[in-house]
Amino acid sequence: MAPSKSDRPHLYLIDGSGYIFRAYHAMAYGGKGRAPMTRSDGTPIGAVFGFSNMLMKLLRDLEDGEQPTHLAVIFDAPGKTFRNKIYTEYKANRPPAPEDLRPQFPIIREAVEAFGLPSIEMDGYEADDLIATYTRHARENDWQVTIVSSDKDLMQLVDNHTDMFDTMKNVRNSADGVMAKFGVGPDKVIDVQSLAGDSVDNVPGVPGIGIKTAAQLINEYGDLDSLLARATEIKQPKRRESLIEYAEQARISRQLVTLDQHIDVAHTIDGFALTAPDPEPLLKFFDAQDFRSLQVKARQAWGGDLPADTLSETVESAEKNYECVTDIAALNKWINASYAAGVIAVDTETTGLDASAADLVGISIATAPGQACYIPVGHGGAGGDLLSEKPDQLEKAVVIEALQGLFTDPAVLKVGQNLKYDISILARAGIDLTPIDDTMLMSYTLEAGLHNHGMDELAGIHLDMTPIAFKEIAGTGKNQLTFDQIPLDKATEYAAEDADITLRLHMLLKPRLAAEKVATVYETLERPLSAVLSQMEREGIRVDVGTLTRLSNEFAEGISRLDKEIQDLVGRPFNVNSPKQLGEVLFDDMGLPGGKKSAKTGAWQTNVDVLEKLAAEGHTIPQKVMQYRQFSKLKSTYTDSLVAQVNPATKRVHTSYHMASTTTGRLSSNDPNLQNIPIRTEEGRKIRRAFVPEDGNILIAADYSQIELRILAHIADIGALKDAFANGTDIHAMTASEVFGVPVEGMDPMVRRQAKAINFGIIYGISAFGLARQLGISRKDAQGYIDAYFERFPGIRAYMDKTIAFGKEHGYVETLFGRKCHIRALVEKNPMQRGFGERAAINAPIQGTAADIIRRAMIRVPAALRQNGLDDLRMLLQVHDELVFECPIGCESDAIPVIQQVMADAASPALDLSVPLVVDCGTGANWDEAH
Template identity: 70%
Template sequence: MSEPADGQKHIYLVDGSGFIFRAYHALPPMTRKDGTPVNAVYGFSNMLFKLLQDLGENEKPTHLAVIFDAARKNFRNDIYADYKAHRPPAPEDLVPQFSLIRDAVVAFGVPSIELEGYEADDLIATYAAEARKRGWKVTIVSSDKDLMQLIDDDTELFDSMKNVRIGYDGVEAKFGVTPDKVVDVQSLAGDSVDNVPGVPGIGIKTAAQLINEYGDLDTLLARAGEIKQPKRRESLIEHAEMARISRELVRLAKDAPVEVGLDDFTVHEPEAGPLQAFLDAQQFRSLKVKVNHHYGHDLAATDPVSDAVTVEKTEYVCVTDMDALKGWIKAATEAGQVAVDTETTGLNTSKADLVGVSLSIEPGKACYIPVGHGVMGGDLLAEKPKQIDKAEALAALKPLLEDPAVLKIGQNLKYDMSILAREGIDLHPIDDTMLMSYALDAGLHGHGMDELSSLHLDITPIPFKDVAGTGKKQITFDQVPLDKATDYAAEDADITGRLYRILKPRLAPEQVTTVYETLERPLVPVLSAMERAGIKVDVAELNRLSNEFATGIQKLDEEIQKLAGRPFNVASPKQLGEILFEDMGLKGGKKSSKTGAWTTDAEVLEGLANEGHELPAKVLQFRQFAKLKSTYTDALVAQVNDRTGRVHTSYHLAATTTGRLSSNDPNLQNIPIRTEEGRKIRKAFIAEKGNVLIAADYSQIELRILAHIAGIDALKEAFEKGTDIHAMTASEVFGVPVEGMDPMVRRQAKAINFGIIYGISAFGLARQLGISRGDAQGYIDAYFERFPGIRHYMTETVDGAKEKGYVSTLFGRKCHIKALTDKNPMKRGFGERAAINAPIQGTAADVIRRAMIHMPAALEDAGLTDVRMLLQVHDELVFEAPEGLAEKAVPVIRETMANACAPALELTVPLIVDCGIGKDWEEAH
């Protein structure tokens, strides 16, 4: 690399320790043939090579060095003994890779520096300061926010994984202050990751406001008594010394006693011999190919650690004898990971039978193990084909599928886990490509295998209809001939394995590893157990309700026909539109641009009903009765499982943008519980004899999260005191006393409270409350005037979403919103409302996910293993418990749900959980 044309020298200082952990967490386990783990070495080597490659083509720095941490303990531990005390030790399989990573740096011809008693950041700060004294330009390659304090006119931070360069503006966007004040802000806010205490109750935003107002930390602490907010003032006075200590912890040393000088960091190309020897020793074939192409070295390929996801030819085999099966099991065990897929007779896990299992260990190679083909006979399979006995095959597979040392990779593994659980196999540990995609790209596209395969691999998998047919001629998979079944099933496992090799490395650099590891993957076995448990329904009660709804439908039909003045089909939207807007001449009708018929959806009918028109109001009731009958009372009876006598809903983890679960067969998320008829449906969900149901529901969780996110002190105080939040809002907005409040006024405030969460418009609020749009706008204006922080939150959230394309929950879940950039103003407005709501609804969804994940262990620790979690519906969990254990279970359930955020997040409002016990779901409320 030549020196820059302007003569100014340019040094790149690489945060080697940051590279190590990014590489380790980004890649799945990977070993050399001798068993040495090398995933971090491989990832680090790729990252370093990519940096060198890019710099050789673009920046052309004159000097470069990689800086490492020498040890966990350093001079900061003498200042504050608990510094970084919460950090766990390095993972066991990472420790032997540290020395190999140092070897990688040497092999690539790059100087590396570390120094006992100092962190890598201190050495970077020291070298950066010296380089600036000499007039050099400095680029620090890291994503560590602590290094932002070093930025100046000729010093920048470069996140090479995201290809983002951060200067003054980036620092101000992150900390709200200029780089020279970052240390003061961090001293106040502290750092939970490094266990820097800071000042309790002061976050980054507040710290930035204070430092900008008072100039620096010392001035602020000296004048702390002038601060108007009592809690803030008291905290600063009480913890002033801790703030000063925190400053010593976060301030980087610029005078570390380094022995190697800047002049020793001159950039030069690596020598071919040492680099080839290193890559050969680690068995990094594909990296050698890339290095050879870039430097022109003659680096012949050797045995690989497989890192390819594309293959020229696939090899799919059908395994029909035990010797072949044992060979695959042995290979998977040695590899330490295997892609797994099951084939069954249907999609309902409580009814489907296992037909076969497919495995893939490396790209392009997979096998299918049939165990249930031709069992029931059929036209295509007149005779049962040769296959391993099901019991023998599963007995051989069970140790592999339960081996804690072998990672099982799948696509929507909850399904396979449930199927295998019925066969006595506990599938673990797992990784799920569907959930990886969901954590990475929620809102951008679907996460089914066909779509992911097309998107990431440019492969269109064999359609199910090509092997099983369609319509009335469609057969179940047990009747598919083995040659077709093998190609179809083995391809599924192969593609899943290839998707894993693409998606897993993205998690860490795109900062969603924690979301995947704490909110997605651990929920899989929990939901699988819930689905298998199911819930009992009272068939007699459902039949009675079905008859009741049928009678109600007939009566309403007669009343509607009478109001219309002529017979028509009430269930026909077209005929209804003609009655309303032509025969009756009602105003406000609009025709569909596609069909030319009058629109008669729920929004139109509700608007007419609110204006006092009786016919549309009765049609709404007619439709509700019809839906309750068809969707629930009739369908639930048909969905009772013959084997268990219960209904088993199926939960979808990756169906919504915000992290909320959805369900089907039956869909329990849409039971209209606000109506008397809807509540009757809940009454049909009952406990088994000798048991009761426990319903545990978060109270107003989304409003509580809004109060926390937007920092609304009045709302937070109300929640802290247990005040009626809607009455308080009505009092604040409308200026009326809580005592003796008109229930209608409280209802209006409740509508605003919940409407604000969804970005409600004046039109929407007017329609909901049956008031004029002008009055509704007045209510909204008064609300924002009383709670300006909410409008600030909404504006800031929408602006941020437009800039990034997504919003985030408090737990880091990314919710992408494509409608924000839509050319259609209506769709764009929908996107803005979605952006406002998603962090709130998404955080609430994350909270209940965490509660569900923690619940099994909490119940087990309390000796309540007979208490089973059955259902999750929005903000509610439903349990079944023996009558004698219910009272003991309630406080465990309530505490687990109330503390679901800990320790990842400390909300500034309490989470309240309402619990009830009853023989049926409605009674439990």
């Protein structure tokens, strides 16, 4: 770095401990719904990233500005300090560092070393004391000092040669800033703090005196000693009595807040000479932490060779150049640029989030980092004064015709973020989009379980960018505008930025797929599924509104009846929907055993676990409350909402599938969520009966039989289970026979049920407590069942132990297809959270492999149907291990063998499973009947 602009040396002292906590709260949870950042091995690194980013920004800003000559990063040492000897309660109220921050402390020290900066700490002293000592040394040598911190305790050090710099607010504090904060100059800060105390550090001060009053008193009496000596002169009785009674406490507080400027330090300020970071160790450190965006920044600032899979600095540094396209010449210019680029990002703007109903408002395209356009086609909605007249824009049909060739050209790769939505919107507008890449799915393939995969979060993690929030241009609440109501200048900035960021993310994420050996997962399981799911979502499924209405009335009658029965049993009126009132009834009025109060609210807990336990003990009211809640949920979540979600144009409901929301690769659905309809109750099955085919058609439900148990038998190499599946044996009866020593013939159904619970429970790492609650038996008996199971099938325990060990070492477990499922909880120190992580690790390879298999089946089935002349068959739904099709009546006998064959062979040729996959198919005039 260049020498200081001043003739005097200039020392920067960074409050490293303050930086850590600011970085943690800014980055680990982001304040924006951002999930905690973790390294690929599961180690939390949010604070490390934030700290490194803050430190890099400071160094780069200093190069362009003040250019200090010396710099050091100062940290608190762990453990107690000399202040605890003065006052044992010092900092006694401060909670310990968060669990996920503690392992980051040593990594942050490594970061400082990687930057080539001194990292200073000393046992028994806080960072503030070391900063005070080094500040004194600098003053004595006539150096200028800048303390990089927002800590008010350091303001006592400010003078003509020392200022403070709050980098987060970009504010420098000299004596005037201290006066504004404390009402006194820097030389009186200690006196004011001695009176006011500090609740955070548990500095007692004088009760009833805050900063403002303390400043008034010090300004009037000169200093703390004079004030305490003349306390009897103070007119206000309470203030006078407090100062007299707590005078010694004020003196102790002065000892606590006074920084020690005379520590016998091991390092001298001459050793803090600042030079530019050596890029090699810095890039190596960033690479080890997966900080690819920081690698790019470091390369920009200080040179060095980036790893082969890290892209050039243009990904992040490119200037934004966005254009609003409103004439055909400009559109053709961008089309030509797209052909020349070969890889472009595409994004759509619409009137809503429902792909089956939203209208296309505009299309954005990015051809290079920073180079993007927005093509409006549907602006001019009822936007009040914002859009007093329809803006200048091309006709939608003109744009569609112009883009059709580009969007289907195999030589141009179209990149999107959650591109399934855009495929659906463009398809409804008459445009196909192929070939494609999806940055959301790339991120999901690389880092499932580490964070969420929305564009805003990925931009923050990989590009250190904060995209424009929709609410910034559209507002919030009931007055929020739809995109067609947004003025074109704002719309262009927002939409073009989305495409620009997506292209930048693609440039960073795409090379990692091959480098991290997950390209096959992305290419064969993720990318091809987007178009398949888009087609399914557009198909939707018909629901019988009359059936739903009758069910809604039936559930309403049940709710009313149960409410009366519960009130009658209690003997007084109360609100059954109120958990607080219900808890009072169960545990205060009735005195039922086992009640627990919430630590947060103090109210009795009445969740489903509590009610199930009470119901299992034979208590009637909890049983009826559970039935009441079930009816209420079925009515509100399904029978009422499904009617409202019927698309008026198609007369069908169109669920939306989320491809990147689970750790294991399982799909989820919402609006409506069709995967959570209960099928073990008669009421839940009644809801499935409302899902029907169009006239002249029939529904086919194809369901994998016990697929997860089959995968477990293969992965854990359990001979008895594999033989049973190969021979078509009743697996649950066989398990009961093996574990409990009872013959299969004439077996008590209850015994088979217990074996079934163990079989499926083992997949999820069930505990004795969980099995006991599920079967209504003692925990001792449940543990005995589990022990007997592992004794009979020892390979399962070996699989579990091996999987947990692998997960703890690598931070993830893998499916048989190579999908990485990252599980952060495996390294948690909290035993309960770690136990959850271990159970998740046991289950993930099994559930994830099953999810991969059904994804492969969904990708293959449509082509197989077409090849067999079954073009009229439509795949409508995917629910866990089941696919639902709509088929013309009379074609089912031809369709079912094709469907079964494709699904049964879905693992091949990638896997050579040692157990057969069996697919059960049924048909019916409604979903329940087909299932």
